[in-house]
Amino acid sequence: xxxxxxxxxxxKVEEDENGELTVVGQTLNDGRTGKYFNIDFANTVGETGxxxxxxxxxxxxxxxxxxxxKTSNGSLGGQIP
Numbered sequence: 001x002x003x004x005x006x007x008x009x010x011x012k013v014e015e016d017e018n019g020e021l022t023v024v025g026q027t028l029n030d031g032r033t034g035k036y037f038n039i040d041f042a043n044t045v046g047e048t049g050x051x052x053x054x055x056x057x058x059x060x061x062x063x064x065x066x067x068x069x070k071t072s073n074g075s076l077g078g079q080i081p
Contacts, residue, residue: 010037010056 012035013021027033039054054064 010039011035 011023012026014024015021023035025033025035028037054062056062
């Protein structure tokens with residue numbers, strides 16, 4: 001299959017007084033610590049397909065985008081440079 005769909009990373013950013021964004025470390029409820037965390041779609045959002053991005057909104061609602069694998073370059077529907 002072309003591409004590696006299905007992975008997604010979450011991270012927290014803070015904005016400083018100059019408007020610069022910085023990724024900050026944190027500890028999650030499940031005990032993981034660090035700056036970047038893989039999302040477990042199978043156990044948290046119902047086994048979605050091939051996620052490429054998303055967020056958790058201010059009310060806790062999960063918004064996610066999916067992409068799907070292609071079986072050949074021709075099935076991409078356009079020309080590959």
